[in-house]
Amino acid sequence: MPMQLDEIHRFTLSLPDPFTFALTVAKPAGWHWSTPREIFENGILWTGMYLRDIPVGLKLSAEGATVHVTVYGQSPLADDTAALLKEELFSALGGDEDLPGFYRFARDDPVLSAVVDHLNGMRVGMVKDLFGDVILAILLQMAPMSRSNQMIDALLEQYGRRVAFDGREVTLWPRAEEISRVDPKELRNTAKLGYRAERLVRAARFLAEHPISHEDLMNLPEEEAVGRLIEIPGIGPYSAGIIIGTFPIDSWSVVIFSELAVLKFIAFM
Numbered sequence: 001m002p003m004q005l006d007e008i009h010r011f012t013l014s015l016p017d018p019f020t021f022a023l024t025v026a027k028p029a030g031w032h033w034s035t036p037r038e039i040f041e042n043g044i045l046w047t048g049m050y051l052r053d054i055p056v057g058l059k060l061s062a063e064g065a066t067v068h069v070t071v072y073g074q075s076p077l078a079d080d081t082a083a084l085l086k087e088e089l090f091s092a093l094g095g096d097e098d099l100p101g102f103y104r105f106a107r108d109d110p111v112l113s114a115v116v117d118h119l120n121g122m123r124v125g126m127v128k129d130l131f132g133d134v135i136l137a138i139l140l141q142m143a144p145m146s147r148s149n150q151m152i153d154a155l156l157e158q159y160g161r162r163v164a165f166d167g168r169e170v171t172l173w174p175r176a177e178e179i180s181r182v183d184p185k186e187l188r189n190t191a192k193l194g195y196r197a198e199r200l201v202r203a204a205r206f207l208a209e210h211p212i213s214h215e216d217l218m219n220l221p222e223e224e225a226v227g228r229l230i231e232i233p234g235i236g237p238y239s240a241g242i243i244i245g246t247f248p249i250d251s252w253s254v255v256i257f258s259e260l261a262v263l264k265f266i267a268f269m
Contacts, residue, residue, distance in 0.1 A: 001162075002162035002163055002164040002169050003055060003074070003161070003162065003163045003164065004074075004163075004164050004165075005055075005056070005057045005072035005073050005074060005163050005164065005165040006072060006073070006074070006165070007070060007071070007072055007165075007166075008071055008072060008073045008075070008076050008077060009070075009071040009073075009076070009077050009082055009085075010068075010069065010070050010071070011069050011071075011082070011086060012066055012067065012068050012069065013066070013067040013069065013086065013089060013090050013093065013095070014065060014066055014067075015065045015066075015067060015090075015093055015094070015095050015123075016065070016095060016099075017065055017121075018099060018100075018103075018120055018121040019064075019065040019093075019094075019099075019121050019123065020119075020120065020121030020122055021043070021060075021061070021062035021067060022040075022043060023119055023121060023122035023123075024093055024094055024121070024122055024123045024125065025040060025045045025047075025060065025093075026040045026045070027122075028119065028122070031126070032126075033045065033047060033092070033126055033127060034047040034048065034049050034058075034092070034126070034127035034129070035047060035048060035049075035127075035129075035132070035156075035160075035170065035171060035172050035173060036152055036153070036156060037156055037160065037170055037171035038170055039168055039170065043061055043062070044059065044060070044061045045058070045059070045060040045061070046058070046059055046165075046166065046168040046170055047060070047127075047170055048163050048170045048172050049088075049127050049129065049172070050129065050172065050173075050175075051077075051081060051084070051085055051088075052081060052084075053175070054073070055073075055161055055163050055172055056071055056072060056073045056085075057071070057072035057073070057163050057164075057165035057166070057170060058070070058071060058072070058089075059072070059165075059166055067089075067093060069089060070166070071085065072163075072165035072166065088127070088128070089127075091125060091128075092125045092126055092127045092128065093123060093125050094123020094124060094125030095123075095125070096125075097123050097124065097125065099121075099123060103116055128214040129173050130207070130212060130213060130214055130217075130243070131173060131174070131175060131176045131179075131204070131207060132173035133242075133243045134176075134200075134203050134207070134232060134234070134235060134243075135152070135155065135173060135174075135200065136152070137234065137235055137239040137242075137243070138196050138199050138200050138203065138234045138235075139151045139152055139155070139193070139196060139200075141196065141234075150192065151191060151192060151193055151196070154190065154191040154192055154193075155174070155187075155191045155193070156171045156173070156174075157171075157191075158190045158191055159174040159178060159179060159182070159191075160172060160173065160174055161173070161174060161175070176203075176204040176205075176207035176208045176211075177204075177208045178204075179200060179201060179204035180201065180204040180205040180207075180208040182201060182204075183201075184197040184198045184200075184201045185197075187200065187201065196234075199233060199234040200234070202233035202234065203232050203233045203234045203235070206231070206232050206233055207232065210231075212228060212229070212232075214244075216228075217229070217243075217244050218244070222244070225240075225244050226240045226241060226244065229243055229244065
């Protein structure tokens, strides 16, 4: 049965222009914003996250650059926890990104300039979930996207944390402590992970014994943060760099916008 959550808090966030809510939380390339099983319909996003390891449900909508947030949980938020949530969501919506700076750079490129016009206001932010990122890093290894999506969906179906609120149900990433107790053979059978089952369980056991948070990593020098992450079984330097977001916004956006441009051009061929 899903965990039942009630409304516990509301607030608004003001994002810097340019900002387009739909493009930011429902990425055109198909990537999720917080969890692959979130729901985006008619300009409203129902999703969820872990706040200090406690599941919360989120309902987001926007009027221009103002985002309205309703929070659902099982107990009220303390003032410092509410402030932390605001800060994390502002960053997850791309509020810290220098999008105008990227646009000035991109408009000199004949391909990127067209995509900037088509996707104006899209920000690349996402909710940070360290174990969720580790799951993606391992399940995306050496597999076509269709196969990775099948594994992710099966893992969430069998082991994800289901929460219900506002008449909707959302599935969050499982916690490292939960996966650390699963037999790799069970993961291979129930989620069809193949050899990745052992890697994922080893990574989960490591994180259960040596907890790491994104907040911890952000307080470390980049080299030290990458060093902490590559200690996790199955995580190499490239995955570690993506997890902590060490790519500058300009270069990372170029990668994303270039991929979207290719997809767009293929669609019209």
